[in-house]
Amino acid sequence: MSPEPMGDLTAAGGHGAVPTEGVPTSTPAPPAAGDRREWPLFEVFVRSRRGLSHTHVGSLHAPDAAMALRNARDVYTRRQEGVSLWVVPAAAITASSPDEKDAFFDPAADKIYRHPTFYDIPEGVEHL
């Protein structure tokens, strides 16, 4: 059986074949920044058990922090993945830029004497 070819399709869409041709990736007039219809974005951090730090697990939209916390519980801890949750407005995060990666992290690159393995220790010396 050789059906009419129908553009390109792929199974890569997880739940099965979806078209890859003729599918737009944005609307004709994408909303301008500041004119977003979406609620603000929050980043979600979960402490999986006592004694561990909170770890970033994902993000979600919510109208305010209280709703963000409730939704984060439903989305990210449905299987007891955590004992504590943080939600942080994504807009409040200041990040280093990947463009200046080399220059920004450079000062640490030539200071290998900050690691214990830098030092020569005589054979047989223990607890050091």
Added chain:
Amino acid sequence: MSGNDLATFQALLDADERVEPRDAMPEGYRKTLVRQIAQHAHSEIIGMQPEGNWITRAPSLRRKAILMAKVQDEAGHGLYLYAAAETLGVDRSELLDLLHSGRQKYSSIFNYPSQTWADIGAIGWLVDGAAIVNQVPLCRCSYGPYARAMVRVCKEESFHQRQGFEILHTLSHGTPAQHEMAQDAVNRWWWPSLMMFGPSDSGEAARGGHTAQSMAWGIKRFSNDELRQRFVDMTVPQAEALGLTLPDPDLRWNEERGSYDFGEIDFTELFEVIKGNGPCNKERLAHRVKAHEDGAWVREAAAAYAEKQAGRVEEGAA
């Protein structure tokens, strides 16, 4: 994109490192990911419908609680994926517009109806089983946020597949009528499940087109045909354990290949369903749009409340 940026991007791929949201990336890579992650997310939320349809009619409280948990998981999977897509500079509301207007698609498997309770078993066992085979390699996708979302999704999917298997096992070992119901569901879902992997893309077909580019970018790790074969090989022994047969007279073990041979797939049907001529295309989309519109007042009320609260805090601070 400068030559320098392109070299950095290629170096990440060559080292099998992950590309992260703020890295420079070719526009084609970004668009391919937006398209794929968005349509994956759409599939998750549309996929709630064939199963949600049976929540009120689940045969016991246990089955009802399980089914509700599963449908809730699908909503969660949609959210992880929309969040991953948003890291590529699109808005979730834009993607929903594209779904609602039919310009972006979802997996055609959800355009088939769930006619009996046994269909819920067959969807879990076969449809989620095929999805797992597709999704596990995506956990190693070159784009970090997508790969991380898939790790969460895959952990949760395995419960989905097992609950489906259990439903079919119970029916298959029940009364003759129940056994027949299970067999009928498997008969209807087997071929559409094989089509979930997409058309053949090995041999001649692999040279051009989407698969080759996606593989070069580390988005796709295996061809549609490899994944389909993997699914068949793991499913046939499970069918035997269920006491059900798979509706393919050409299905047999091939000693030489160490795999099962299977019959030719009639992709005409898949293309018809994707074009919009499947049994439930209109219904699924209409239901999705209605749910979105019916929920508008809730979204507006929540936003208005948040605004009012924020105003109060400011007044208090003044």
